[in-house]
Amino acid sequence: MSKAIAGFSKLSKDQKIAWIAKEYFSNPDEAIALIQKYWNNDAEVQKLHDEFIENTITNFYLPLGIAPNFSINGKDYTIPMAIEESSVVAAASKSAKFWATRGGFKATVLNTEKIGQVHFMFKGDIEKLRSFFATVKPKLFSETESITGNMQKRGGGILDIELRDKTDLLPNYYQLHATFETVDSMGANFINSCLEQFAKILKSEAEIYSDFNEGEKNLQVVMSILSNYVPNCVVRAEVSCPVSDLNEDKSISPEEFAEKFITAVQIAEVEPFRAVTHNKGIMNGIDAVILATGNDFRAVEAGIHAYASREGKYSSLSHATVEDGIFRFWIDVPLALGTVGGLTSLHPLVKLSMEMLGKPSAKELMQIVAVAGLAQNFAALRSLTTTGIQQGHMKMHLMNILNQLQATEAEKQKAVKHFEKNTVSHSAAGDFIQELRKVNA
Incomplete structure (x- = not known):
């Protein structure tokens, strides 16, 4: 039986919930109760959440944790992280503490250029198109000043606009390739508004350009959109110390640790199967902070993974060396972020x-x-090359397993004590809880 519905978006929130509960759940009242349980008790906050997206019925919560003790460029930070995966916040905190006593993290913004494109088709003489572009380019700047004025006051705006011939990739395909500086804004709406204005100017000017024949005047704009690939909006983060200072783990010498660590990075540089998981660990840290600060983690993910493939093969985002007895570990990542606009000024926890x-x-x-x-990558590689990833991760994951087993508080306390000296797994935890319950039956 079809569950299609007409005019769903016009229903009230309560009507939407009632329809979903009736159509999809064996116990509608129970489903409604769960949906309402996750509403915010503050009506104004809930209304704000409801208006972030369309057809909202409730809130889907993620834990917001904090990782203290980060020293970045000589300044101390406690970093907020919104993530559901256990051990991530603990790993970041552990790395922060480790490097705080070894000079801290250094970070440098290498550049901040963002990109947008007007994609269009042109069936005609390329030299005529180049002459046309030279004529129309000043208008692309002047006739978007109503959009760019405020951004220019803040030090941003349109940096350049190029005509790019892409006919080797697709017949008759060309681009206006524009670069932007958006200062403290992520700038998506600003860039897209500029691009759509470029498209209107491009099409209208083509229709009256005297050197085009009738066929050439019919320049077809396909779409105008920013790019989330920002290879010229890159930041570098790094740590370094004498190899002898890598002495926290007494089970391995600093020299052996450095060698294994660098080899692990090199494997991720040359082996895509490893690189994907290696970079996923990096994104554990990046995405968690991006979510906590109201930025677009999907855009960042797409751009970073494209950047990891920029040489034609997917590879590690991080790199490590030892030179003259100094261990150095660093990462270059493209990050188009904003601190004004969007959720950054709306979501109460983003503000916090x-x-x-x-x-x-x-x-x-x-x-x-x-x-x-x-920090996440360092923590993961340190575990992988010494104790193994599961020892620490599973201990952090233990509470999730115990909750799945519906353990009582008393059972949890006994399980935590037991697994201080025993290997954690779902089956081991299940067996332990079963034995406890047999004894107490």
Whole structure:
């Protein structure tokens, strides 16, 4: 039986919930109760959440944790992280503490250029098109001043506009390739508004350009959209210390640790199957801070993974060396972030996260996010090359397993004590809880 419905978006929130509960759940009242349980008790906050997206019925919560003790460019930070995966916040905190006594993290914004494109088709003489573009380019700047005025006052705006011939990739395909500076704004709406205005100018000017024949005047704009691939909006985060200072783990010498660590990075540089998981660990840190600060983690993910493939093969985002007895570990990542506009000024917990970070500029936030990614990667590689990843991760995951087993508080306390000296797994935890219950039956 079809569950299609007409005019769903016009229903009230209660009507939407009632319809979903009736159509999809064996116990509608129970489903409604669960949906309402996750509403915010503050009606104004709930209304704000309801208006972030369309057809909202409730809130889907993620834990917001904090990782203290980060020293970045000589400044102390406590970093907010919104994530559901156990051990991530603990790993970041452990890395922060480790490097705080070894000079801290250094971070540098290498550049901040963002990109947008007007994609169009032109069936005609390329030289005529180039002459036309030279004629129309000044108008692309002047006739978008109503859009760019405020951004220019803040130090941003359109940096350049190029005509790019892409006919080797697709017949008759060309681009207006524009670069932008958006200062503390992520700038998506600003860039897209400029691009759509470019498209209108391009089409209208083509229709009256005297050197085009009738066929050439019919220039076809396909779409106008920013790119989330920002290879010229890059930040570098790094740590370094004498190899002899890598002496926290007494089961391995600093020299052997450094060698294994660098080899692990090199494997991720040359082996895509490893690189994907290696970079996923980096994104654990990056995405968690991006979510906590109200930025677009999907855009960042897409751009970073494209960047990891820029040489034609997917590879590690991080790199490590030892030179003259100095261990160095660093990451370069493209990050188009904002600290004004969007959720950054609307979501109460985003505001709280931003205040926790000292109300950073977009450049400072880029540095913080990159450092979080590097810290996660260091923690993961340190575990992988010494004790193994599961020992620490599963101990952190133990509480999730115990909750799945519906353990009581008393059972949890006994399980935590037991697994201080025993290997954690779902089956081991299940067996332990079963034995406890047999004894107490």
